[in-house]
Amino acid sequence: MFYIYCPYCGEHREEEEFHPKGQAHIERPKEPEACSDEEWGNYLFFRDNPRGVHHEMWVHAVGCRKFFNVTRHTVSYDILETYKMGEQPSITAESQSHHREAAAVSDQEEVRA
Amino acid sequence: MSNAATFDTRTDTAIPVEPPLAYSYRHSGAPRGSGYRLKLRERAMLGHLILRGGAIVLDEAVRDVLGISLPGQPQALVHDASGERSIQWLSPDEWLVIVPGGEEFPLETKLREHLGSAHFAISDVSGGQTLIELSGEAARELLMKTVIYDVHPSNFPVGKGVTTVFAKATTIIRRPSEERWELVVRRSFADYCYRWLLDAGSEYGVNVEQ
Numbered sequence: 508m509f510y511i512y513c514p515y516c517g518e519h520r521e522e523e524e525f526h527p528k529g530q531a532h533i534e535r536p537k538e539p540e541a542c543s544d545e546e547w548g549n550y551l552f553f554r555d556n557p558r559g560v561h562h563e564m565w566v567h568a569v570g571c572r573k574f575f576n577v578t579r580h581t582v583s584y585d586i587l588e589t590y591k592m593g594e595q596p597s598i599t600a601e602s603q604s605h606h607r608e609a610a611a612v613s614d615q616e617e618v619r620a
Numbered sequence: 621m622s623n624a625a626t627f628d629t630r631t632d633t634a635i636p637v638e639p640p641l642a643y644s645y646r647h648s649g650a651p652r653g654s655g656y657r658l659k660l661r662e663r664a665m666l667g668h669l670i671l672r673g674g675a676i677v678l679d680e681a682v683r684d685v686l687g688i689s690l691p692g693q694p695q696a697l698v699h700d701a702s703g704e705r706s707i708q709w710l711s712p713d714e715w716l717v718i719v720p721g722g723e724e725f726p727l728e729t730k731l732r733e734h735l736g737s738a739h740f741a742i743s744d745v746s747g748g749q750t751l752i753e754l755s756g757e758a759a760r761e762l763l764m765k766t767v768i769y770d771v772h773p774s775n776f777p778v779g780k781g782v783t784t785v786f787a788k789a790t791t792i793i794r795r796p797s798e799e800r801w802e803l804v805v806r807r808s809f810a811d812y813c814y815r816w817l818l819d820a821g822s823e824y825g826v827n828v829e830q
Contacts, residue, residue: 515712517694521768569790570783571711
């Protein structure tokens, strides 16, 4: 079970109160008429399925009934952060990989020392 | 004044009206007696209004009309001096106002007049939900085994109200005072919740006040 922090309620709540709503930050093409079939198909049907950091949309269905975003690690199931709609994540796959590289470098340095 | 169509749901015509739990009392009974540790009381036929809109605009209107300021903090519940009228935060742009029965339509009209052309919505949901009051020393114990939310006083002080899952039904749980808890349940779930309360409370002894 997840224990999810709702950024609108300002509290951690049980997973039972929430519903996952799929990938976050999907932007509808500004001019659908000008899209190629491939672009439109990618927008409509294709979703990321990363191994690692993933941004998802959740709704606090029993509670404030607001949508918000969750950054979740798909391997460890860790929820790294939650943030309101319209905001940008502070933790991304890139920031995490930099973090890991930095950690690896410092580990090596420690071994050398 | 907005041009929304409004009407008073309480008419002068003599229509037989039953509280939402009347059916449950007939079918499941209403235990009475002494030696109980849990007391149930339905406070039926109250006026329930849902206010939606910007906090600043609504706060001003509610302050002038009702004399209570709109709770801006999440999960907050405020009462007026008499304790009969309350406003609860439901979501960043949504509040639940509960007033004595019959007051909701005049209140709605006054709020609409006050809010004018502002961007807001007021819905009268009095017929859709009912309020059940729990008291007695076992009230918190019963909630502990029924709801998924932490009802320990350190997490649930007086003046808090949350929308959560009560025995699989969506319910608003409120704590207006030290010894009382309130459940705002959907009318269609009222019988289910009542029977759940009787069953769950049987180990403590239940007294139903009608």
